[in-house]
Amino acid sequence: MEIEFTHKQAAHCENGVVSNLMRYNGFTVSEPMVFGIGSGLLFCYIPLLMVNHAPVMTYRAMPGFIFKRFAKRVGIKIKREKFKNPAAAKAQLDDNLNKNNPVGLQVGVYNLVYFPDEYRFHFNAHNLIVYGKENGRYLISDPIMEEVTSLTEKELEKVRFAKGAFPPNGHMYYPTSFPKELNLKPAIIKGIKHTCRDMLAPIPIVGVKGIRTIAKLIRKWPKKKGTKTANHYLGQVVRMQEEIGTGGGGFRYIYAAFLQEAGKLLENDRLVELSKEMTTIGDLWREFAVEASRIYKNRSAQDDAYNKVADQLEIIANREEKFFKKLRKAV
Amino acid sequence: MKREEVPQDKSNLESAHFRELCYAVDENGEYVTEHSTGWNPKTIALDNAIQEINERVATARQRVLSGERSPLEYYMELHKMDVGILASYIGLWQWRVKRHFKPSVFKRLSAKILQKYADIFEVTVEELKNIEGKGNCA
Structure with missing residues (x-):
C-alpha cells in the first residue's frame, strides 16, 4: 500500500519530518516555523562525551525536543512508542501503514544505505517518515533527500535498532489529534522566549557562555593536545556546525528565516529587523568555519591561528548575547 | 548569506x-x-575525519597482523566504532569487549559470541578470524 504523501525536501531532518507530517494532515507549516516554535536553536557543549574521538557540541536542541515543544505549543497530541523487540516494532509500523497513517521514525545514520558513505557515522538522531510499503520495501521520505526512496525490511530494522549514544530503540511517532485551527501567534512568542532563555542561560556549557567555553578550550588545544589532535578537534567543531543543511551558519540562517516569517505574521517589524541581524551572525559563523578550515587544511600549528579563531568565536558570543537580549524584549 | x-x-x-x-x-x-x-570548509573537515579513520584502521590492521591484538579491533575501527558502541551492539560490558581484543582471549571465544561479532560486522566467522585479505580503508 502507498499512502498519498507529498515529500518536500528540508534543510534539517527533524523540522522536515514535522513539516511534512503536518502537511499530510492538512496544515501548512514551513520548516523554519517548526524550528522556531520548537526552539530548535541552541549552543551546547557536552563535556566528557567523545564522538569519533573528539569532543561534542551541538548547535540545536536535543533530538525529539523540537517536535515535542512544537506539538505542545500549537496544541497537537503526539503518540510516541519505543520498542525492545524489533518484531513488535515492525508489527506496529505495519499496523499504522495499514491504517493509512504515515509515521516519523528516529534512526541511526550508519546503516542508512542511500546516504553517501562519507556521511555514514554512528549518529543516531536522524529522522525520516515511512509512508507506505510496496513489494516488501518500505517507502521512505527522508527530509534531507531531494526525492523519496525505499528500504528493505531488514535495512529498516537495522537503522531503527542502531546502537551507541542515544539509541533510537525503534522510536516511532505520529500526531494523533489536532486543534480545529492552528494558532501560531502565541506559540511563536513562547518559542522565541524559550530560545532566549536557553541562549542566555547562566550555565557555562550552554548558549552564549557555552560558545565562550569552547573558545577558551580552542586556545588550549594546540599546547595541551598537540597539533594533530587539535586539528581533529577543530574539524569536529566545524562538522557539528555544518550538519547537513545549515548552509554554514550552524542553523542561524534557518532561525533568521523563522524570525522573518514570524515578524510578518505578528506584524512586528522589530522581528524582521532582528532577522537581518541574525543573518549577519550566521555569516560570522560561516567566516569562522572558513578560518578554521584553513588551519586544519594546512595542518599548521601556529598558536596564533588558534587564538584567531577563538577570538572570532568570542566576537560571535558577544554579538549573540546582545542579539538575544534584544530579541527577548521584542516579543 | x-x-x-x-x-x-x-x-x-x-x-x-x-x-x-x-x-x-x-x-x-x-x-x-x-x-x-x-562547501569546501566542510568537505575538508569531512575528508580529514575520514583520513583519520583510515589511519586508525591501518594501525589496527598492523597490530592484528603482528599478533598484538585480535581482529576485533580492526573490524571495530573499520566500522568507525569505538569500544562503547561495539559493546552496546554486542550487549556486553566494555571491559569484556576490551578483553576480547587480546589474541589469547579471542582464541578461546565461544562459537556463539564469535557469530554475534560476525553478524555485527556482516562477515563470516572465518573472515572474522582472518583479516589478511582485508584492506586498509573504511
Missing part, C-alpha cells in the same frame, strides 16, 4: 547525486531556499 553566495563547491556529495537545501536571502531580503552541492 545571499542566495548567490550559497556554496556550490565540488564535494563527495555530488557522486551520490545529493544536494543540500539551504536558507538564504534573495535580492529583496526575503528568505528563500537554495540547493547547495557542497
